[in-house]
Amino acid sequence: MTTTKERNVIQQQFKERMNEDELMNCMRCGFCLPTCPTYIESGFQEAHSPRGRIALMKAVVDGLIEPDEDVERTLNMCLGCRACEPVCPSGVNYGHLLEEARDIIQKNKKHSLPVRLLRKAVFEELFPHPHRMRTITGLISFYQRSGLQRVVRNTGLLNLLPAQLKEMEKILPKVPTLKEMKHRPNHLPAQGKTKRRVAFFSGCLMDTMFMETNDATMKLLQLAGCEIVIPPQQTCCGALHGHSGEKNQAKELAKRNIEAFEGLNVDYIITNAGGCGAFLIEYDHLLKDDPDWAARAKAFTEKIKDISAILVELDFHKKGLKLPSQVVTYQDSCHLRNVMKTASAPRILLQSIEGIEFREMKEADRCCGSAGIYNIVEPEMSMQILDYKMEQVKETKATTIVTANPGCLLQMKLGIEREGLSDRVRAVHIVELLLEAADASGFTADQQ
Template sequence: MTSSKKQKAIQNQFRERMNEDELMNCMRCGFCLPSCPTYIESGLQELHSPRGRIAVMKAVVDGLIEPDEDVERTLNICLGCRACEPVCPSGVRYGHLLEEARDIIQQNKKHSWPVRVLRKLVFKELFPYPNRVRIATASLGFYQRSGLQTFLQRTRLSHVLPAHLREMEKVLPSAPTLKKMKKRPKHLPAQGEAKRRVAFFSGCLMDTLFIETNDATMKLLQLAGCEIVIPSLQTCCGALHGHSGEKEQAKWLAKRNIEAFEQCQADAIITNAGGCGAFLIEYDHLLKDDSDWADRAKAFVEKVRDISAILIELGFQHKGLKLPPQIVTYQDSCHLRNVMRTSSAPRQLLQSIAGVEFREMRESDRCCGSAGIYNIVEPEMAMQILDHKMVHVEQTGATTIVTANPGCLLQMKLGIERKGLGEKVRAVHIVEVLFEAVKESGLFEESKDGQAG
């Protein structure tokens, strides 16, 4: 397809698929500007604001501009943090517009063969299949434990990688063995009286690279009085696909998950990753035009809850938790705050722990620069955002940075590494802090299967 034909095809699809009512709802009031990290970090460039990007999308629909590489660049530099949505007086669902526009462009883009191979490998051959993700994680574990990682770092052979990827490699957690990843529970009883029957969305990276966090999550749920079902047929949430212009693949994954969780007959579906939860909770939008799945998607969405929200609902903050004295601050997961609208529950839980001095970070609700794979594909902007974030971290004097999403967690660990604060500051997922407090308070009893009993 020639360049002109490709642009015409993109423009036609913009007209057919973009929600013009949503585009028109933007009043250009500018309320979104102070909340947009890329607008601020770019020196207040209008094209890097939500208002500016919506104007670009509308101009493509109206035929005023061609959907060229500049348009694609404008959309790609966006973090997709959706901080603009809660402050928009018109309620514009900017995230939906962004994902639709990116999908249209990607599906009409002719990538080089290495990029085509990589996209196919990641989006179609790896993440949809949990066992393949386990094998990939086990391979990382072998690399870490075999001495190969140390050898490459000491001989500087790792310098074939870009600097930002070398930095990220340093903060990756120790990958578990394949045996450990395959030995996962399917059902766990509540400790004491069963108050709720919940289904746990274990995720792909969360149940491999962050397996300890998942284990702690399930133990907290047991202690809170939850009977837990973990569907074996669940798969990747599809967020990576939806944000990267692979919408049809995201729909396929959504249908697989809906089907897997329908069989559980659970009161709630629990997630511990803000990015996953935000995508799960919008399955109804993703499948709104599919008559066979729209109602099933709505029923699924109504049950999705973040771990912090259900713990507060079950009174976990009154458990008498305690920790050794430490100053704690909290970095919001953008999608947990802006899409799932959960921001007070994590703070209430942290403030309920005796020994914790909670200090609110300036602009804690502003993106840390992780944004899925944004810190890999847009490292310059991501690191600029992170460096400013770390200034605010240091101002709190915190020794513990808590967040609620794996990408945010790695990004904050990277920030600590870049600042040389490793001996003074740590970054942890909120369930890890809570489980530390549970053990410190003597509330946890280990059973023979390694779960709470």
């Protein structure tokens, strides 16, 4: 609970830091309402809509209401999917407003000791340090490979966990060993003629827990004719920090990444996680007020490109890929679609595979409820959103659900588990399905 003193400081910070022109850009037209999952799932409560949240921010700036727990709760209930932005006739940058408001509240709110310790451990001591990420992930690998997982499941120890974490344990990917995570490439040649020289943003969770997805991504890039540079100095993109009110930490991570990729003489910086890519492509906004970094950040963001976009650019969809007959549907990554503006490329690639019947699900662009760690901190709303999403999946009768973001992938796997469909439906990252098709087709660089 915030004190009166804390609320006064927060209110003053809102007046000083919130972009009032951006707040005033909202015309209250309501075009955003049908796109907002929390507005719909809350029973059409105005406070849980984008324009409602903007109105609350503006009211705090104007001193009409105090930034109390109800305001904080309303802002935290937002998924941050940014589906409201493409439909806004005024072009309101809602995501920027939300991140600024959350940062102001977190910086000036006194947390309990356990919360302070947890936030410090996650935001300062874990994610910015790749070797620590590997160590922690290595413990998960040991848990899976040593037989401990089987013992824990058979003895019912999982029942001691909150229901949401118990369900998440079931759908964890097979994690590589610590040794495998330590031996990662820094450079890979193109297979066949070199068409592009690219850098690869390997990420933190993506290069540990989802290492197989990164490997598939790099293999596809090689097959498409890309020479790949993977700078070892890169670190976490900072998205988790930026979305959770740790903006200063996000800025430091951004600077480290910009330094790591500068001077590589590459055509693009490739990402394979919608959430990471969307945060990377907005480093210029994050550092716009820093005269030493603004131009460098702009140069960095201009090179960010999703893996699906470069594959289409290099005509990978014209390679005659094949797979056994199956029905496939695609779940958009919110940030890939709404921030990186990449929606058609994944569909072009999927529809090009012979043997696939592609069926567009209803509201494929609506958030699945993962939203970073939202499904952990707001499990009730997250599961409401997921349940609706799975109804749309079942309507397609798809046997394969394709995603382009690790959080979405885990969320869809969780949905499959909750619906009892694990014996007949699978969820995969798009690069894994494409590599599967390339391998099944005997695709080689000679076919380019």
